[in-house]
Amino acid sequence: MQTKIHYPLLENAFDKKDIELGVKVIKSKQLTMSNITRNFEKKFSKYLGVKYAVMVNSGSSANLLSIFVAKYSHKLKIGDEVIIPTVCWSTSLWPIIQAGLKPVFVDVNLTDYNASIEEIKLRINKKTKAILLVHVLGTSLKIDKLLKIIRGKNILVIEDTCESLGSKYKKKYLGTYGNFGTFSFYYSHQITSGEGGMIVTNNKKDYELLKIMRAHGWDRDLEKNRIKTKKFNFINMGFNLRPLEVSAAIAQNQLKRLKKFSKLRNQNREKIILKLKQHKNWKNQYKFVVPEKHLEPSWFGLPFLLKEKFVKKKNLIIKNLNKFGIETRPIISGNFLNQKASKIYNLNKKKEKFPNAEYIEKAGFFIGLHTKKLKNKELEILTNHLLNF
Ligand SMILES: Cc1ncc(COP(=O)(O)O)c(C=O)c1O
Incomplete structure (x- = not known):
């Protein structure tokens, strides 16, 4: 029971080729956003x-940009309401406030920690202009059911998919159901990629505005609609959220x-759960996530x-796990309130x-799942350490 182990959240994040490709970019001296980024954007959209x-440059920036583009492009006004689960990340929430919109919190369910659809239904009113969903640790609510509920109501959906790249619901990738899907490539x-993020959309106007606001409000990244007679055209407000090549x-x-x-x-997940359940000390101490039926997490x-x-x-x-080399994290940030x-x-x-x-804050935590x-x-x-209490 006293054996130490090295079990961090993530191990061997980068392979030899990742590093070689990174070094090649540095050697090329083209560090600022250019063709590799454009190529990756195309590949990413095709993939999803x-x-x-x-x-x-981050998942947080992806959320910030989506909210500001949603606000401008879809004419949201100061004080308009955005529904958000209380189990969220800080930068799922702050962009709503930074844009002058009003967050309206809903509770989550205990099976997969996602927003409760019943609660969302109760909070929808005339001022509701958007719902920011947080797909928690690879999972999702029944997103098709939610979309049905809000059909015809002119409510935008932003899917914070920063924790769920690659998960599918009814064979369709999370992040691709709503008006905007945001992703994070944080460690x-x-x-x-160390740091990094992405936003996906099917709306051309929103796409162009995302590119404008990503880079100072400049029209430089537009293929068409660019003012060609002048070089430095600032056609909207903006940030600098560009990634590095x-x-x-x-x-x-x-x-x-x-x-x-x-x-x-x-x-690895299945192995750990099975081993826990077969352990001599197993007394149903833990409840595992039960993903939605149609979800491939x-x-x-x-x-x-x-x-x-x-x-x-x-x-x-947690103290014991950490002492023996097993890294742990809270479920996002518990009840953010x-x-x-x-x-x-x-x-x-x-x-x-x-x-x-x-309850999730009081009773929940997670460990990493590795790629070997x-x-x-x-x-x-x-499993010995997880059940040593
Ligand atoms: C749900 C969620 N949204 C947004 C973010 C922010 O992503 P980043 O760390 O890339 O800024 C995180 C970060 O872990 C997250 O868990």
């Missing part, structure tokens, strides 16, 4: 089966291995919820309760 993809996600080169090469990564992670972590009577032991369990930042901006004025998000086969010995040590 959408018309357009725009690369940015430990399904594929990584190095990130595009690495992520492009990693995308080729996404299916292989998913398969290995899935196998692409995992990068294995989340757990401790059963009620073991919740008190969570800190002890409990975070200090939410208090500063008084985001829960009515002191509403979100019991499931609360787990050895029996590793499996044994890992």
Whole structure:
């Protein structure tokens, strides 16, 4: 029981070719966004089966840009409401506030930690202009059901798919159902370029605005509609969220291995769960995610919820896991309304309760799933530590 193991969130993130391609870009001295990024955007959109993809420097930037483009292009006004689950990442939420829109929080369900459709239904009113979904750790709500509910209501859907690249719902990739799908290539996600992100859309107007706002509000990246008589045309407001060519080169090469990564992670997940359930100490201490029936998840972590009577032991369990070399993370950030930042901006004025998000914060955590086969010995040590309480 005292054996140490090296079990980080992600191992061997980059292969030899990733590094070679990155170095080649640096040697070429073309560091700023150029042809490799454009090529990767084309490949990415083709891979997911959408018309357009725009690369940015992070998943957070992808969310920021989507919200601002949604606001401008779809004429949202200050104070318009955007529904968002309480179990979200900080930069799923802040762009809504930064754009002057109003976040309206909904609770999540305990089976897969995604927003509850029933709760969303209750919160929809005339001021609802968008729903920001967070696909938690490779999973999703019944997105077709949600789209049916909002049909004809003029409500935009932004899918924060930063944790779920490669997951499919009813054979269609997550991130491709809504008006915008955002992705992250941060370290430990399904594929990584260290930092990096992507936005996909099927709307040409939104696509062009994404490119304009990504780069200073400039028209330079437009193929057509560019003002050709003048060189420095700023045709809207903007940021600088451009990625580096190095990130595009690495992520492009990693995308080729996404299916292989998913398969290995899935196998490792099944092995860990089986081993836990066969363990002599197994007393149903953990509840595992139950993905939607039509979902083919692409995992990068294995989340757990401790059963009620073991919740008190969570800190002890995590301390013990970390001590023996097993890295852990909370389920996104728990109930985001409990975070200090939410208090500063008084985001829960009515002191509403979100019991499931609360439970996930209290009882949940996850460990990584690696892209190489787990050895029996590793499996044994890992499960011993997970059940050593
Ligand atoms: C759901 C979600 N959205 C957005 C982000 C932000 O992505 P990035 O770290 O690439 O900025 C994360 C980060 O982990 C995330 O989990």
